[in-house]
Amino acid sequence: MLSGALLLAGLPVHASPQQATPPQSSGPPPGDPSAGLRLRLDTQGLAPAQVDASQRLLDDALARLPPQFMNQLDRAVPVRWSDALPHASYGRAERTDLLLNRRLLPALTDGSAATLRSDRPHRSQRRELLATVLHELTHFLDREQRLSDDPRLLDLAGWQVKVHRRSRLADNRFVDRSPDPYELTDPEEFVAVNMEYFLLDPAYACRRPALHRWFSAYFDWSPPQDDCAAGYPFLDTSDDPDAKVVGILDPERVYQVDYLLAEGNDQLMSRWGHGMLRLVVCAPGRPRGPDCRLDLQHHLVLSFRAFVDDVQLSSWRGLTGSYPSRLFVLPLSQVVEEYTKDQLRGLRSVPLRLERDEVAGLLERAAKLHWSYDGRYYFLTNNCAVETFKLLHDGVPRLVAERLDSITPTGLMRQLREQGIADTAVLDDRREALRLGYRFDSLRERFQAMYDVARGELALPPASVEGWLDASPDARRPWLRDAGLRASAALLLLEQAAYRREVLLAREDLKRRYLDRTTDDPRFADADEQLQQVLEQSGFLSRPAELLDGQAGYGLPQHGELQWLAAEGARRRVGLQRLGEQLTAEVRELLDPAARARLDGAQANVTLLGDRLRALHEAGDGLRLP
Structure with missing residues (x-):
C-alpha cells in the first residue's frame, strides 16, 4: 500500500x-x-x-x-x-x-x-x-x-x-x-x-x-442511524463564573457570519491584525433577521489562538511552531474588551455573503475543529489568517474555487471583499457602523481624552496617553497626589487600564518562565505542585477533548457525553477557582522582581486614586468628564 x-x-x-x-x-x-x-x-x-x-x-x-x-x-x-x-x-x-x-x-x-x-x-x-x-x-x-x-x-x-x-x-x-x-x-x-x-x-x-x-x-445509500443531539456543543471558556461549561450552538439561531478583524499594532506578532469569525446569534425567541445584530450579548467569536487567555504571542515561539493552534468559541463581549480596552486595538466586523446551508456547514466544521483539531502556530505559514482560510475552505465548498490565499488577516479581508464574499460597505459610514456593531473602536481615543483632561490640569510631561502608561507606576504616582476631582476621575480610568495591562504581562511572563523552565529560581520548587495542578486542571480550557479522556466515543459529543461534560467541566471549574485563590499570594512572589514592582505599583495607584476621589467628591459638587 x-x-x-x-x-x-x-x-x-x-x-x-x-x-x-x-x-x-x-x-x-x-x-x-x-x-x-x-x-x-x-x-x-x-x-x-x-x-x-x-x-x-x-x-x-x-x-x-x-x-x-x-x-x-x-x-x-x-x-x-x-x-x-x-x-x-x-x-x-x-x-x-x-x-x-x-x-x-x-x-x-x-x-x-x-x-x-x-x-x-x-x-x-x-x-x-x-x-x-x-x-x-x-x-x-x-x-x-x-x-x-x-x-x-x-x-x-x-x-x-x-x-x-x-x-x-x-x-x-x-x-x-x-x-x-x-x-x-x-x-x-x-x-x-x-x-x-x-x-x-x-x-x-x-x-x-x-x-x-x-x-x-x-x-447513493446509507445505513440506519441514531437520533442526534441537537445543535453543536462547545466548551464555554469565558471568564463568567456563572456561565454553563458546555454551550449548544443552534445553526437556526445564527443569522450571519462576519469576518472579524482586530486591527494591527506595533507588536511584531500583531502588526497585520488578528482574523476571526463572528457568529451573529439571535436571542432566544427572536426570529432570525437583521435585528439579531443587536443581540450582542449572545454573539460568539471563533478564534484560533494558542491559549484561551493569550492574544499576544512571543516572536520566537510563534516562528518555530512551539505554540498550539486551536479553535476557541468566545463571547463577543470578552473579545471586544480584550482588544479595545486591553490592547487598544479596534475591531471591524464584516458580514460574509453565505447561504443558509453554507452557514450550517461552516458551523459543523467549526465544531469538528473545536473538539478534534490540535494544530501548530507558525507566524508565516499557519497563523490565524491561514487557519481561518482553511475553516472557510473546508466548511463552505463553494469558496474552494475562490482566490483566498493570503497569509495575513488584513490580506484575507481584502480578498474576501474582492471576491464579493465580504460586504465591506457596512464600514463606509463610521457612525452607523459603530451604532450597528460593524465597528468597535479602540478605547485609545477615550483614554487620550481622559489623559488630556488630566494633562490640562496637571501639565503632565508625556504628550500621549501611551507615553503616560509606559512610564513606571512609581514615576506616575507623585502627579496623582496633586490631582483635582476631574483629573483624579480621569486618571483612575487610566490607572485601572494600566493595572489590567500589568496583570496580563505578569501572567504571560510567569507562564513563559515556568513552562520553559528558563529560571532556576528556588521559589518555583516550593509552588511547583500547586502550579502543576493548575496547569493540569486548566488544560481542558485549551483542549476541550481532554474533558472526555477515558470516555467512549469519538467525533462530536453526543447525549451521554454531554451530561459527562457538564458535570466534569463544572467540577474542574470549581477546582480551578479554589486553586487560584490558594495560589494568588504565592504566585505574586514568583514574579520577576521588576514585574512584581510594576504590578504592585499599579495596584497602589488605583487604591490611591480611589481614596482621593472619594475624599474630593465629598467636598465637591459634581463631576463632568468628556
Missing part, C-alpha cells in the same frame, strides 16, 4: 462540489450469479464448524455493504486464514487475497469471540473481525476507484490545503476524538477506517455528519 503522507506532499488540489456525485454502476445485471463482489473462502485445512463460522462472518460483511460497493468491486476475492500475519493484526488486503489472522479462528468458531473483549476500537473480537473484513474490502475498492484521492474527502478528513493551494499538508492534525488513530496514517487508511464506522455504527451520522453525507452520496 502506498503511503498517503508521501503522496500528499505534492498532491495537486482541485475544486470539488459540495456533495460527491454517486458513480454509475459498473457491475453486471442483477440476478447474474457471477455479478458483483463475491467472497470465496479457502476451506483447505478447515473443519466444518470453522467453515460455517467463517462463512457466517463473510455473509454478515456482504449484507452490510452498499449495492454500489458490490457492483463497483465486481470480482471474486479469495479469503484465507493465515498464520503469517503479525500477532496484533486481524487481517490484511494482499494484491488479490484477503487474509485473516488464524489465531482468531478458534474463538470465532466456538462463539466466544462475540463476548471476548478486545482492546481495539470495536470492543469484541467478533465485531473487530467483521470490521476488518469491511476495512480490507474497502482497500480493494479504493485501489480501483480511488476514493482516497477525492479532494472533498481530503478536506473533510483533515489533510488540509496549504494556503496557496498548490498541495496539501502531509500531516493530519485532527488527532483528538478519533475512533482509531490508525486513520491518521494516510488517506487510504482513513477511508478504510471510516468505512467501518459508516457501516457499523449508527451514531456515525451524528459524530461525523459531513463524512457520513459524503459516503452516503458516493454510494
